[in-house]
Amino acid sequence: MKLIIFDLDGTLVNAYRAVRSSINHTLKAMGFPLRSAAVIKSCVGWGDQHLLQGFVGKAKAGAALKIYRRHHAAALKTGVRFLPGVQAMLIFLKRFGYQLAVASNRPTKFTLLILNILGARAYFDMVLCADKVQRPKPHPDMLMEIMRALKVKKEETLYVGDMTIDVITGKRARVRTVAVVTGSSPAAQLKQLKPWRVIDKMSRLKTIIGGSHEQEET
Numbered sequence: 001m002k003l004i005i006f007d008l009d010g011t012l013v014n015a016y017r018a019v020r021s022s023i024n025h026t027l028k029a030m031g032f033p034l035r036s037a038a039v040i041k042s043c044v045g046w047g048d049q050h051l052l053q054g055f056v057g058k059a060k061a062g063a064a065l066k067i068y069r070r071h072h073a074a075a076l077k078t079g080v081r082f083l084p085g086v087q088a089m090l091i092f093l094k095r096f097g098y099q100l101a102v103a104s105n106r107p108t109k110f111t112l113l114i115l116n117i118l119g120a121r122a123y124f125d126m127v128l129c130a131d132k133v134q135r136p137k138p139h140p141d142m143l144m145e146i147m148r149a150l151k152v153k154k155e156e157t158l159y160v161g162d163m164t165i166d167v168i169t170g171k172r173a174r175v176r177t178v179a180v181v182t183g184s185s186p187a188a189q190l191k192q193l194k195p196w197r198v199i200d201k202m203s204r205l206k207t208i209i210g211g212s213h214e215q216e217e218t
Contacts, residue, residue: 003152007161008104010183012086018079022072045163047105047130085203090123101126103142138165140173167193
């Protein structure tokens with residue numbers, strides 16, 4: 001294993017508070033009813049355009065997107081944090097020489113904003129987002145481009161995500177995919193798609209990539 005590619009929301013970070021705040025701010029501004037945290041969380045992962053279209057309809061999605069993004073830049077400053085065990089895992093992986101990357105359906109602007117807020121940009125050799133590829137997830141374009149750019153083979157790559165869309169993306173890219181049950185998709189839905197592994201928290205990744213590193217730490 002040389003390269004580990006991560007999804008962002010629900011995999012590395014919890015930004016649901018900021019997303020919920022920005023969605024409901026947008027809905028209120030446009031005269032739509034507010035939505036619950038659970039409903040909003042279940043819709044995250046397909047990119048903000050798709051997210052808003054589901055709440056306001058295709059015709060009004062463009063106007064909603066402008067309101068949402070303007071609000072979201074501020075909401076993220078206090079509404080995002082690492083998920084438990086993630087920062088320690090990133091430090092561990094960098095220590096042992098793995099190349100790390102992020103593949104997110106978020107726009108580049110907000111992905112980099114999140115990583116910078118958390119002081120995490122330096123962990124990653126590459127960050128690639130939906131606005132930089134022709135086809136976002138569940139198409140495999142992001143994963144394929146990252147592997148090409150970092151000169152890593154499919155069999156040397158692991159993809160980690162929290163949603164069914166991530167499992168589908170990994171399968172289409174023909175890379176081993178780990179589903180972590182910390183985000184929007186329930187464990188049962190993830191298991192139905194038969195990813196390579198399903199884990200309940202990020203710290204379990206150590207056992208997947210090999211016990212030799214754990215022995216070195218002791």
